[in-house]
Each structure stands twice: as structure tokens, then as C-alpha cells.
Amino acid sequence: MSEISVSALPAAQSEGFVxxxxxxxxxxITLRGDLASAAIAKAVQEITGAALPxxxxxxxxxxxxxxWMSPDELLILCPHDQAPGMEAxxxxxxxxxxxxxxxxxxxxxxxxxxxxxxxxxxxxLCPVDFSTxxxxxxxxxxxxxxxxAILVTGPEEVDLICFRSVAQYMFDILSAAASAGSxxxxxx
Amino acid sequence: MLILTCPCCGVTAEETEFHGGGxxxxxxxxxxxxxxxxxxxxxxxxxPRGVHFERWRHVYGCGKWFLAARCTMTLEVFATYPxxxxxxxxxxxxxxxxxxxxxxxxx
Numbered sequence: 434m435s436e437i438s439v440s441a442l443p444a445a446q447s448e449g450f451v452x453x454x455x456x457x458x459x460x461x462i463t464l465r466g467d468l469a470s471a472a473i474a475k476a477v478q479e480i481t482g483a484a485l486p487x488x489x490x491x492x493x494x495x496x497x498x499x500x501w502m503s504p505d506e507l508l509i510l511c512p513h514d515q516a517p518g519m520e521a522x523x524x525x526x527x528x529x530x531x532x533x534x535x536x537x538x539x540x541x542x543x544x545x546x547x548x549x550x551x552x553x554x555x556x557x558l559c560p561v562d563f564s565t566x567x568x569x570x571x572x573x574x575x576x577x578x579x580x581x582a583i584l585v586t587g588p589e590e591v592d593l594i595c596f597r598s599v600a601q602y603m604f605d606i607l608s609a610a611a612s613a614g615s616x617x618x619x620x621x
Numbered sequence: 622m623l624i625l626t627c628p629c630c631g632v633t634a635e636e637t638e639f640h641g642g643g644x645x646x647x648x649x650x651x652x653x654x655x656x657x658x659x660x661x662x663x664x665x666x667x668x669p670r671g672v673h674f675e676r677w678r679h680v681y682g683c684g685k686w687f688l689a690a691r692c693t694m695t696l697e698v699f700a701t702y703p704x705x706x707x708x709x710x711x712x713x714x715x716x717x718x719x720x721x722x723x724x725x726x727x728x
Contacts, residue, residue, distance in 0.1 A: 503630060503685060560634055575637070575638060580681050
């Protein structure tokens with residue numbers, strides 16, 4: 434088996450009123466369990482350096498981030514090469530707990546959108562009122578026909594995570610939605 | 622447009638982010654039950670014109686099931702509440718009664 438990991442659409446980029454870039458390899462670990470459990474909070478804090486996020490929020494800790502995905506699910510973001518080690522550490526720390534840990538890094542694709550009008554681009558694809566989202570928020574929704582998680586990382590920066598199998602579709606719809614001259618100017 | 626609020630993650634979104642799961646609060650009649658009860662459990666649905674209780678899943682969001690009380694005519698949603706509920710809670714009934722005084726109640 435090849436040890437070389439390649440992201441879904443290496444170096445794919447499109448310029449429009451928002452720049453869409455394939456973000457490359459990201460480490461992603463799904464942790465499911467009872468988020469009220471002290472053991473999970475302790476393990477996440479010790480291994481990622483981040484506290485458990487409140488509902489629909491992201492907690493950043495250096496290169497790592499912990500993202501609230503659902504009432505019993507967290508997504509841990511980390512550098513791609515550190516994901517296997519972090520997964521093993523979490524698994525060991527949560528042995529005997531009612532929790533599951535899975536390294537899903539290579540099952541996903543990540544796109545970065547940058548530009549002040551990212552809300553306008555995404556509003557064409559998602560049934561979401563983007564004026565309610567600010568930095569540090571996460572919103573899981575659909576983009577056209579596929580599931581997407583939108584992570585607001587800054588005032589003009591958003592990361593969008595989708596399944597790797599739909600990466601080309603996602604890149605195409607994002608590029609089309611962000612094409613120059615097609616600004617809906619909903620959020621100005 | 623049908624706009625639902627997921628009680629599990631607090632997101633308010635329109636219908637296409639969710640998936641309908643049919644009528645809520647069905648009583649299951651399984652093996653050993655008599656034919657009439659089983660047939661009614663399998664096939665008979667209320668399909669009312671007006672207040673209705675339904676199961677919904679936040680399929681593109683947190684993935685959780687929940688229940689909703691809504692009007693099938695106007696798409697007005699009276700309340701959404703957790704799926705782990707055997708019958709409509711009192712506050713949901715009150716909310717419906719205040720908007721639909723003529724409603725006969727949950728039967």
C-alpha cells in the first residue's frame with residue numbers, strides 16, 4: 434500500500450469575487466460519545482490542548498481545533514501527519530469509555546474560501562442565513578446536493594469540509610457560485 | 622416554505638435541510654398482535670387537514686431525529702421537541718391550542 438497521501442484536488446484554485454482553494458491535506462478525527470462525560474473533556478483537553486466547544490462552535494488551540502458537529506460528535510482538526518498519533522492517543526485515553534474514535538482525514542476534502550463576500554457565494558448554494566454566522570461558528574448544511582460543514586475561521590475566511598467523493602462537484606459549484614460578475618450582493 | 626428548528630442543535634432551517642419521517646407517536650403492534658391492530662399500525666395514517674405531528678431528521682445537519690407539530694394547510698410550525706417523547710408534551714399542546722382553539726386535541 435502506498436504511504437503517500439494526496440489530497441482530493443491538489444492545488445485546485447479558482448478566482449472570482451471569492452477565491453476558492455483546495456486546502457490540501459488536513460488531519461481529521463471523529464470522536465463520538467457523551468460530550469457531557471468528564472473523561473472525554475479531559476482526554477480532548479490533554480491531547481489537543483483545546484476545551485470542548487459549546488454548541489455549533491470551534492475551539493482553536495495552536496494547530497489543532499475541536500469542532501462541535503452534533504450533540505454527541507466532535508471533529509478534531511490537526512496537521513495531517515499527526516492524525517494517526519492523535520487518534521491512537523485518544524483511543525488509549527478513552528479505553529473503556531462509551532466513545533468511538535476514527536481517523537477520517539482521507540475521507541474528506543477541504544476547500545478554503547477567502548474574500549469579504551464569502552456569504553454571497555455560499556448563499557447561492559446553501560439554505561442558510563449567513564448573517565447569523567460569525568468567526569468561530571460552524572454550520573453543517575447542504576451545498577446544492579451534497580452535505581457540507583462550513584467553518585468560519587475569520588471575517589473573510591471560511592473552510593468548507595465535504596466528502597472526498599464529491600470534491601470535484603463541490604469545487605465546481607463553489608467556483609461557479611463565486612464567478613466574477615455574479616455577485617448577488619445580499620450581505621453588504 | 623416549511624421552516625423547522627432542530628431541538629438537538631438549535632439550527633433553524635428550511636425543509637430541504639431535513640428529511641421527513643412520517644407520522645409521529647405511532648404505537649407499534651408487532652408479532653402476536655391481532656390482524657386489525659397490525660394492519661392499522663402498518664397502513665393507517667391520520668393524514669389530517671390542520672394540526673399534525675411528524676417525525677423529522679436533520680439529515681444535512683446534526684443527523685438527529687426529532688418531532689414537530691405543524692399545520693398541514695399553512696405549514697405553520699407550532700413546536701419541535703425531542704424524539705424521546707411518547708406523546709405531545711403539555712407545552713406543545715398549549716402552544717397549538719392558543720393558535721388553533723378549534724383543534725380537537727391529540728387523539
